[in-house]
Amino acid sequence: MYKQHSVGVVVPAYNEEGLVGDVLETMPAIVDRVYVFDDCSSDGTWAEIQRARARLNASRSSHIDDGREEFVIAERHEENQGRGRCVKEGYRRALADGLDVVAVVDGDGQMDPDELHRILDPVVDGRADYAKGTRLKNRGDTNGMSRWRLFGNVVLSFLTNLSSGYWGLVDSQNGYTAISRQVLRELPIEKLYDRYGFLNDILTELNVHGFTIAEVPHPAVYGDEESNIRYTTFVPFVSLLLLWNFLYRIQKRYLVRDFHPVVLCYTVGITGLVLGGIGGLTALLTQTPVFSPATVPAVGGLGILLFLLAIVLDIQQNSRLTYQSEPHPEPNRQRQ
Numbered sequence: 001m002y003k004q005h006s007v008g009v010v011v012p013a014y015n016e017e018g019l020v021g022d023v024l025e026t027m028p029a030i031v032d033r034v035y036v037f038d039d040c041s042s043d044g045t046w047a048e049i050q051r052a053r054a055r056l057n058a059s060r061s062s063h064i065d066d067g068r069e070e071f072v073i074a075e076r077h078e079e080n081q082g083r084g085r086c087v088k089e090g091y092r093r094a095l096a097d098g099l100d101v102v103a104v105v106d107g108d109g110q111m112d113p114d115e116l117h118r119i120l121d122p123v124v125d126g127r128a129d130y131a132k133g134t135r136l137k138n139r140g141d142t143n144g145m146s147r148w149r150l151f152g153n154v155v156l157s158f159l160t161n162l163s164s165g166y167w168g169l170v171d172s173q174n175g176y177t178a179i180s181r182q183v184l185r186e187l188p189i190e191k192l193y194d195r196y197g198f199l200n201d202i203l204t205e206l207n208v209h210g211f212t213i214a215e216v217p218h219p220a221v222y223g224d225e226e227s228n229i230r231y232t233t234f235v236p237f238v239s240l241l242l243l244w245n246f247l248y249r250i251q252k253r254y255l256v257r258d259f260h261p262v263v264l265c266y267t268v269g270i271t272g273l274v275l276g277g278i279g280g281l282t283a284l285l286t287q288t289p290v291f292s293p294a295t296v297p298a299v300g301g302l303g304i305l306l307f308l309l310a311i312v313l314d315i316q317q318n319s320r321l322t323y324q325s326e327p328h329p330e331p332n333r334q335r336q
Contacts, residue, residue: 002030002117005124006064008099009116010090011036012083013107017044020107024052024072027105028116033062035093036107037086038076045107046076064097083175084198088189095184100124103178111176115218118325119178122214128323129183129211133176134169137217156200156238163242164203165249167315168322169215175199176218183211197241204245207321208252216325253317262317265310272303 001007009031013020020036027034036053038046053072060071073093077086087104094102101123105111115133122128136153153173160172186209193201206213254260279296 001032001063002101002120003124005100005120006032006098007120008032008090008094008097008102009034010087010094010102010104011107012039012086012090012104013037013041013045013049014039014080014083015041015043015045016107016109017041017048019109020045021048021052023105023107023109023111023113024049024056026113027056028113030117030120032064032099033070033094033097034072035090036072036074037089038074039082039086040077040080049074049076064099082193082195082198084192084196084201085194087198088192088194091179091184091189095181098181100181101178102181102184104175106175110221112218112221115176115216118216118218119176122216122323122325123178123180127212128214129180130206131178131214131216131325132169132171133174133218134171134215135174135218135220136171137215159239159242160200160203162311163200163246163249165207165253165314165318166203166213166322167311167318168324169203169213171215172203173199183209193241195237197238200238200242201245204249207318208249210321212321212323214323214325260313260317262310262313265306265313269303269305269307269310272299273307274303276300276303 007030009027011020011023011034013023013036016023024034024036034056036049038049053074056072057070061069062071075089083106090104091102101120103116103119105113105116111133119131119133122131136150136157153171157170157172161167161169164172183206187202187205192198192205203213250263250266254263276296276299279299283293283296
């Protein structure tokens with residue numbers, strides 16, 4: 001229990017031998033139950049999970065009054081189904097068990113368990129409906145993160161902000177999260193994306209439902225783990241997902257519920273950008289330009305102005321939905 005709230009933790013794991021056992025063994029005392037999923041790993045992940053589960057279930061018991069004493073509940077997928085599918089299954093089980101708040105801690109050891117209480121605080125205190133970590137807010141928190149990875153996170157976070165409407169977020173790919181039971185009951189969990197785009201997908205659904213998000217700064221932790229993301233497939237799929245989510249959100253927020261001029265600004269702005277780009281490209285490559293030389297910069301310039309105006313209006317409409325948590329404490333202020 002944490003502040004009179006029962007706490008569940010979902011641990012998705014894929015080829016995390018040598019890491020996932022430590023993740024389970026270092027779960028803080030505030031956690032009431034852990035749901036760990038081996039997503040058809042090809043190494044010794046499942047055996048490591050079973051050993052840790054046996055030790056923990058013998059030494060720790062769940063405080064949930066559901067007739068079961070198990071602290072760790074483990075499941076192995078016969079086929080790889082994706083990180084999002086593991087999280088969704090964990091959410092469903094936590095709902096069925098009546099837990100008040102559910103966190104996600106990946107099995108790769110990159111999420112410091114000592115930071116879990118800070119991820120939970122905005123949700124259990126009622127300041128936010130969903131909390132997520134960020135490694136990009138404070139200087140020093142990105143130590144150990146490659147510059148290429150940092151650049152990719154920044155770019156993808158901007159695109160996710162545009163897609164989801166949560167413009168205050170700076171680390172969209174951070175999977176260290178917490179969500180309340182009430183929110184889980186309202187979200188269409190089954191509709192969410194099963195694989196690594198899950199983190200981007202759930203943000204759009206949260207925005208459409210008008211939920212508040214808190215972003216909690218914490219240091220990045222990197223060791224011997226290797227990323228399982230295949231960027232040749234990840235980038236195209238997530239790009240299409242973000243585009244679809246953007247259109248879905250604009251429709252739900254600014255057309256279905258109530259008409260807002262941000263729709264016109266985005267529509268005309270994007271159209272102007274596309275037409276200006278086509279006109280400029282054809283003028284460079286052919287002798288028969290689509291538009292006159294004076295028209296291309298006018299159309300493109302109008303598109304840029306209206307697109308930026310749309311972003312400003314969008315930010316204003318969603319400003320109340322993002323809550324920035326307190327900075328990570330200095331070393332001499334950290335919990336002992």
